[in-house]
Amino acid sequence: MNQMTTRAAAGALMSSEQAEAIRGALKSSLYPGASDASIDMVLSYCQAAGLDPMTKPVHIVPMKVKIGENPDGTAVNGMRDVVMPGIGLYRINASRTGQYAGCSEPEFGPTCTMESVRDVWSDGPNGRRQKTQKAIQLHYPEWCRVTVRKLLGNQVVEFSAKEYWLENYASKSDGSPNAMWEKRAFGQLAKCAEAQALRKAFPEAVGSQPTAEEMEGKDIIDGETVRADRRTSTAGAITRQQPPEPEDTPERTKLYISLKDFADQGTEEYAGAWSRLTKEQRQMIGNAGHETLKGIAERASATDVEDGDQQQAADEEVPL
Numbered sequence: 001m002n003q004m005t006t007r008a009a010a011g012a013l014m015s016s017e018q019a020e021a022i023r024g025a026l027k028s029s030l031y032p033g034a035s036d037a038s039i040d041m042v043l044s045y046c047q048a049a050g051l052d053p054m055t056k057p058v059h060i061v062p063m064k065v066k067i068g069e070n071p072d073g074t075a076v077n078g079m080r081d082v083v084m085p086g087i088g089l090y091r092i093n094a095s096r097t098g099q100y101a102g103c104s105e106p107e108f109g110p111t112c113t114m115e116s117v118r119d120v121w122s123d124g125p126n127g128r129r130q131k132t133q134k135a136i137q138l139h140y141p142e143w144c145r146v147t148v149r150k151l152l153g154n155q156v157v158e159f160s161a162k163e164y165w166l167e168n169y170a171s172k173s174d175g176s177p178n179a180m181w182e183k184r185a186f187g188q189l190a191k192c193a194e195a196q197a198l199r200k201a202f203p204e205a206v207g208s209q210p211t212a213e214e215m216e217g218k219d220i221i222d223g224e225t226v227r228a229d230r231r232t233s234t235a236g237a238i239t240r241q242q243p244p245e246p247e248d249t250p251e252r253t254k255l256y257i258s259l260k261d262f263a264d265q266g267t268e269e270y271a272g273a274w275s276r277l278t279k280e281q282r283q284m285i286g287n288a289g290h291e292t293l294k295g296i297a298e299r300a301s302a303t304d305v306e307d308g309d310q311q312q313a314a315d316e317e318v319p320l
Helices: 016-030 036-049 087-096 179-183 185-201 229-233 250-263 267-275 279-305
Strands: 058-069 075-085 100-103 111-123 129-141 143-152 155-164 218-221 224-227
Touching: 016 036, 036 058, 036 075, 087 100, 087 185, 100 185, 111 250, 111 279, 129 185, 129 250, 143 185, 155 185, 179 185, 250 267, 250 279, 267 279
Parallel strands: 058 218
Antiparallel strands: 058 075, 100 143, 111 129, 143 155, 218 224
16 A cells, blocks of 8 residues: 555645545545546645645546657547646635635626537337437527626725637537536536636636636647637537527427438538428528538538548536
8 A cells, every 4th residue: 555645624644544545535436437547646636735635626537638649740649637626626715815705696698509419318129228319409608707806905806707608618529518518508607707707816826727617628739728629510500699490399300310411421411411401391400400510511521631530529527
């Protein structure tokens, strides 16, 4: 057993036995499924920062990073666990300064609509579970603004941050939002806006490292944070204050999935399929659905040009 010490919330050093007990609790309860190496990173991070690991101040986020180069100079990417602070740690560090005076309620911009596809698992005819796709309409805020208040002498100074949903949401490999951002479209963006406002107000206390909520679904290449190119697949899916899209019916879902098969083959195939639809079928798909499928087709064509490799997304859901 490796000799290890850590600190409790009160600052007292723990014995190696206590540290191993904490390790077991982290692996079984707070970070289920995490590897020993990732748990070690969490403990090292908390020990260096004087944090109590049992309060889960940090998250383990799978990220795509550059791990080498091919002989032709192209990047070799791989998935790696990265320890990142959560929004809760930002709040703790801001509170410790004694200057934190709270923050405003999130202010949201216009509600937009995105056509997306949800994976649905059901029992197949052979008794095995099979996956099907269901077309859905996702409603999300265009932007969110949060204001953090800081005491400077006898004055309260406000620091505001405005974040856009399309620049922050975490996506799956097909460009659609992952489960957390689909379920909490407003709440997740509010966390990102609050984190940015806290960085503005307390740069020394919270530092410049992004939170796990902000970094989910992004890649790290050569130490720089970049947004995966999968975002382009849904950029055309935005409608702002438009009339309601057609209702999701079995006929519409079947037609949408059929069109998506053509879109996955590229713009030429999708354009041909769309041109063969009747007026009623086009109305059934709706403008947002058509724009989403066009985006998927454009991405498929671009991917074919770039060796046909699709970038993988980190699907880990960041806990609340």
